[in-house]
Amino acid sequence: MNDEEMTGCSDKERQLERLRSIMHRLRAPGGCPWDAEQTHESLIPNLIEEAYETVDTLRRGDRDHLKEELGDLLLQVVFHSELAAEDGVFDLDEVARGICDKLVRRHPHVFGDSAVATTDGVLQQWDEIKRAEKGEGGKPYLHGVGHGLPALLRAAKLQKKAAKVGFDWPDEAGVIGKVREEVDEFASADSPEAAAEELGDLLFSVVNLARFRGLDPEVVMAAANEKFQRRFAAMESRLAAAGLSLAEADAAQMDAAWEDAKR
Incomplete structure (x- = not known):
């Protein structure tokens, strides 16, 4: 793709290829010094920032800026794929192929002969396929759940998965009682270490209460x-x-x- 094609392209089907070519040019000799200096590690703050800015746009219902924020987030995927391609690990096509294959594999009720027809059934099937793919059959049930997520989100994900196998309170009253119990235990903590532990338990219980109400704690x-x-x-x-x-x-x-x- 030449310079003219990079700076303006009317064919919608070529825009992703155009984006990849621009990223390649920015990283190439004679390109942008800043882009050329970046690594997977140096881009982590950018990836987190763009993800949160996209989430903020969605929460505010700001559809006018959503396209822009999604574009900034997409750039991070393309940037990391370009770095990996330079190292000979994988490229953007392989990233796309991987997620396409995963979606087909984990939706056998759409692309295969599975007879699952409810949302609960789909989610259970997804988890079973995922565990089989990752070879987690002999590992603890909560192995690997939510690593890398913010603490509140990970707490909710751990609780939700535990509830799928029946490890849950029978009703909301039990959760509220647990929150009150944790407040009392925090109040009676006699050392900074004990206070930190009890406060963590309290926050975990509050997240559980949010889950019971169908609320996202974040x-x-x-x-x-x-x-x-x-x-x-x-x-x-x-x-x-x-x-x-x-x-x-x-x-x-x-x-x-x-x-x-x-x-």
């Missing part, structure tokens, strides 16, 4: 963060209207402004 926590930031800004504005800065206001004045902001 989404719930993000909403709480946004609410706190919004109310804090409102509190700050009320203090400013009273001629006070955050540094000048005392705890009682802040609390009064906070309660006013909540109302």
